[in-house]
Amino acid sequence: MKPLRIALTKGRLEKTTIELFQKIGYNCDEVINKGRRLILPIGDNDFEVVLAKAADVITYVEHGVCDLGVVGKDTILENGNSFYELLDLGFGKCRFALATKKGTDFYSGYNTKTIATKYPNVTRAFFDDKNMDVRIIKIEGSVELAPLVGLSDGIVDIVETGSTLKANGLEVIEWVTEISARLIANTASLKLRKAEIEELQKKLEAVTK
Secondary structure (H helix, E strand, C coil): CCCEEEEEECCHHHHHHHHHHHHCCCCCHHHHCCCCCCEEEECCCCEEEEEECHHHHHHHHHCCCCCEEEEEHHHHHHHCCCCEEEEECCCCCEEEEEEEECCCCCCCCCCCEEEEECCHHHHHHHHHHCCCCEEEEECCCCCCHHHHCCCCCEEEEEECCCHHHHHCCEEEEEEEEEECEEEEECHHHHHHCHHHHHHHHHHHHHHHC
C-alpha cells in the first residue's frame, strides 16, 4: 500500500508541523533539506508530504490525492469543508477581527457599511449572523490601506499582534473568531485507512495537548 500522503501549508505552518513530526519520532531530514522538491518522504517512507499553498491543501484533500492535510482554520472557513476536521494542532494561533479607523463609531447610522477583506466568505457569515447588510470588497494586498484611502468603513482580517493596525491608525472593534492550524482528512481515506490515520492522530494529540 502507498504511504499516507499529507498536504502541508508551505511556510510557518510547514515548519511547525515538521517539528511536531520530529517530536513524535519521525526523521524529517528530507523535508528540512528539500531544495525545490514539493513531494518528500517522512521517516522510513512512513508517509510523504506534499507542500502547497493553503487553499490548495484543501483542494488536494477534498479530491483525495492527499489523505490528510495541515491548514489554518482561516482557510477552512473561507474555502469550504468537504472533509473531516480531525484535530486542533494548537499552533499558528491568531484571530479574525473587525477593525476600523481609530475613533470610528462603526455601528452608528443606517447607511450600508463597506468592508474590505481577503476573506469575503468569513466576512459575509459574520455579518449575516448579525442580520447586517454590508458591501464587501475583496482586497489581495494590504487590507489596512482600504479605510485609510476611503475605500471602506472597516476591514475584516487576521490579527496576530495588532502592531500593523496600530501603526496605521486602526483599532479592533470586535473579534470574529479564533484561528489555529488543523489536521484535516479526506472522507474516503478516513474510512479506507482509518487505522493508520488514527495512529498518527493519537501521536500528534500526545504532543499538542
